[in-house]
Amino acid sequence: MTLIGLAAKNLARHKARTVLTVVGVGIAAACLVSILAFDRGYRQALQEELGRSGVHLFVSTEGCPLEAASLILHGGEIPKFLNMERLTQVKAVQGVKEAGGFLIFSVLTPDGSRVDLFYGVTDEVRTLKPNWKVQGSWFKDEHSIILGAEAARVEKRSVGDKLYLASLDREFEVVGILNRTGSQDDSFFFLPLVTAQTLFRKPGKLTAIGVQVSDLSRLQQVKDRLETLPDVYVVTSEQMGQEIMGFVGGTKALMTAVLLVALIVSAVGVLNTVLMAAVERQAEFGYLRCVGAGRADVARLVLLETLTVCTTGGLIGLLIGVAFASRTEQWMRPLLVYAPGGPLLRPDAGVLGIALVAMVGLGLLAGLYPAWRASRVSPMEAVRNE
Amino acid sequence: MSDLLELRDVSKRYHRGSETINALDRVSLRLAPGEFVAIVGPSGSGKTTLLHLLGCVDCPSQGEVLVEGRGVGRLSDARLTELRRKQFGFIFQQFYLMPTLTALENVELPALFARRNDQVRERAQRLLASVGLSERLYHHPRQLSGGEMQRVAIARALINEPKVLLADEPTGNLDSANARQTIDLLKRLNQEGLAIVVVTHNEELARATARVLHLRDGHFLNAGPAPVGT
Helix, strand or coil: CCHHHHHHHHHHHHHHHHHHHHHHHHHHHHHHHHHHHHHHHHHHHHHHHHHHHCCCEEEEECCCHHHHHHHHHHCCCCCCCEEHHHHHHHHHCCCEEEEEEEEEEEEECCCCCCEEEEEEECCCHHHHCCCCCEEECCCCCCCEEEECHHHHHHHCCCCCCEEEECCCCEEEEEEEEECCCCCHHHHCEEEEHHHHHHHCCCCCEECEEEEEECCHHHHHHHHHHHCCCCCEEEEEHHHHHHHHHHHCHHHHHHHHHHHHHHHHHHHHHHHHHHHHHHHHCHHHHHHHHHCCCCHHHHHHHHHHHHHHHHHHHHHHHHHHHHHCHHHHHHHHHHHCCCCCCCCCCCCCHHHHHHHHHHHHHHHHHHHHHHHHHHHCCCCHHHHHCC | CCCCEEEEEEEEEEEECCEEEEEEEEEEEEECCCCEEEEECCCCCCHHHHHHHHCCCCCCCEEEEEECCEECCCCCHHHHHHHHHHHEEEECCCCCCCCCCCHHHHHHHHHHHCCCCCCHHHHHHHHHHHCCCCCCCCCCHHHCCHHHHHHHHHHHHHCCCCCEEEEECCCCCCCHHHHHHHHHHHHHHHHCCCEEEEECCCHHHHHHCCEEEEEECCEECCCCCCCCCC
16 A cells, blocks of 8 residues: 555546546646647747758848748738849859849739739749759740649649639649648749749849858858848848747747646646545545544645646646647648748657646646645544544 | 553533533543543533543643653644554544545555554454454455444554554444444453543443443543553
């Protein structure tokens, strides 16, 4: 007979009540795991994506970096453009290895059901996005179009198919389809830059320029040089990452609020269950005090019961959090302003450890009052019931 | 031989609203090792209060309780707990068996709090065998009769090898056959040297003891302090 064995058997007295409390703790633990895993996973995925992209600096029209980040990565649209000559000037800056221009437009489909995003790109984009794998070929002429994997799926097109876009009243030949990247690129329509400039009546204009530097250790010097060009704003990929993290700040705040509610509900549930059990068993605690249990023994017994509930619920929650990580990610992706490629939820050992410690801490906190109350029961409680 | 327990001029008062109830009024009692004492009297006479004071479960409003010659009035809660653990075994009318524990585990329970690891299981098995329950070791309380539950409670009260067994209406919830068994068991334990104090309405049990103290309205009718060694 051990104290932990006694605690477990006490919990078995009211199976339904115990199971419901464990489920409550499990749900809170699963939420905690998901949010911690998202916090870690999103940051890592973004860093990996920016690192993979090969673009070290983004040059856009003068404005806030938030606009630049939105434009280049998410496909937003602002009515400000760079002149093509700026691309030539950027390429000529010392330390610039490669630079490619983008013209980005969003067009509402005629039925109003969705917005299609068009990227006018130059050949240099193949250097700037080394993770791109194109099935088929690169642009052959001004009628060529390359589709992101998701765009191809939605349009039900394969390489060699014709694609009539009613929103542009123009037919294209699908010369290539990008392998799925897990990034926003999957949903884009890529056109030759000149075609895009003609279609959107912006000849000689660019939305932004992506820059790859020769030597990353001289990134700041290159940035400083680029900023001497008139009417440009230059952001590093690191700044871009910070801006994007800012985008998801609202989502994270909402998730944290949900988590807090789940944790509070769970803690109150545990407190209620353990307190109820402690109150119901006053005479029993009194008897234990009669036969030699000290106040600390009774408090320890109640705390062990609480910890057993929270640890069991926590472990179940951890398993649920890990098992449903990919499903949770599927649900979250569409809700995010920008979702980088790669897994967004990464429930690694660190995340699981933090979640388990948090749930055990929650249990200790919730169990303190019932344990204190139980420890105050006098031996008279047993005999008073006689 | 010194007294095992002594109440010296002990009173106990309770307050119920503005009313003061004198449960015990200047009562004295001495209990020698190996004595078997019954406390009888009508309901509300103060029997149970007396037992609680003897067992250091409650404190007197006035007077002194001595265990093996030492006053317990100034002992801390922790020291009182230790004293109860070492000196007393308790038996209650309600049994207080833990419903999720087997008979064997129930008997082992007080040893858990005494931090005793010296063959607790073997002792518990022996005790259950001695009360005739060797076939019921792994039964839960719901699978036992009232008499069997009381015998488990008696075995449990003995696991820490107390010097005194304090029993409050031990036959109160039992039919006559089971009550008879319990009385025989208590007599045997006393013959083996255990001091026993029972509070009872059961005349047969009272007759089985060596000394019967009649209590009425918080006073003993027939006895002051008993001579040591009676």
